[in-house]
Amino acid sequence: MWVPPRTPPEASLYRYPGTSIENRTKEPSNVANIKSQIKRNKTNEKARERNKAVKSELKTEVRRTREAIAAGDKAAAEKALAKASKKLDKAVSKGVIHENQAANRKSSIAKQVSAL
Known part of the structure; x- marks a missing residue:
């Protein structure tokens, strides 16, 4: 198998003329040329955010429930559990998390609340 010879690092300095010294050794970013893919990248980024x-909201609600459980406050824990369950169900309907993952999380914290 033929392997091309390694180019010395200084060879890449001349590859991208007109750029600053710091950027000369960096490869150009992989940006799409196809119009539809550029649009998909935008929508994917929005969806990711x-x-x-x-x-993040899910983690916060589950944490609040666990804090109420740790404090031993059953009323606050039940209230927090209802909020967390609602957030988990909404996340499932939006397709952010899988249905089974939400069910597992809800049952886990519900079990802890009922043990109080």
């Missing part, structure tokens, strides 16, 4: 926000 939205999903990230929803997942």
Whole structure:
């Protein structure tokens, strides 16, 4: 199998003329040329940001429930459990998390609340 010879690092300095010294050794970013793929990249980025926000809210609600459980406050824990369950169900309907994952999380914290 033929392997091409390694080019010395200074050879890449001349590959992209007109760029600053810091950027000369960096490869150009992989940007799509096809119009539909550029649009998909935009929508994917929006969806990623939205999903990230929803997942963050989920973690917060589940954490609040666990904190109420740790404090031993059954009323607050049940209230927090209802909120967390609602958020988990919404995340499933939006397609952010899988239905089974939501069911597992809900049953886990519900079991802890009922044990109080």
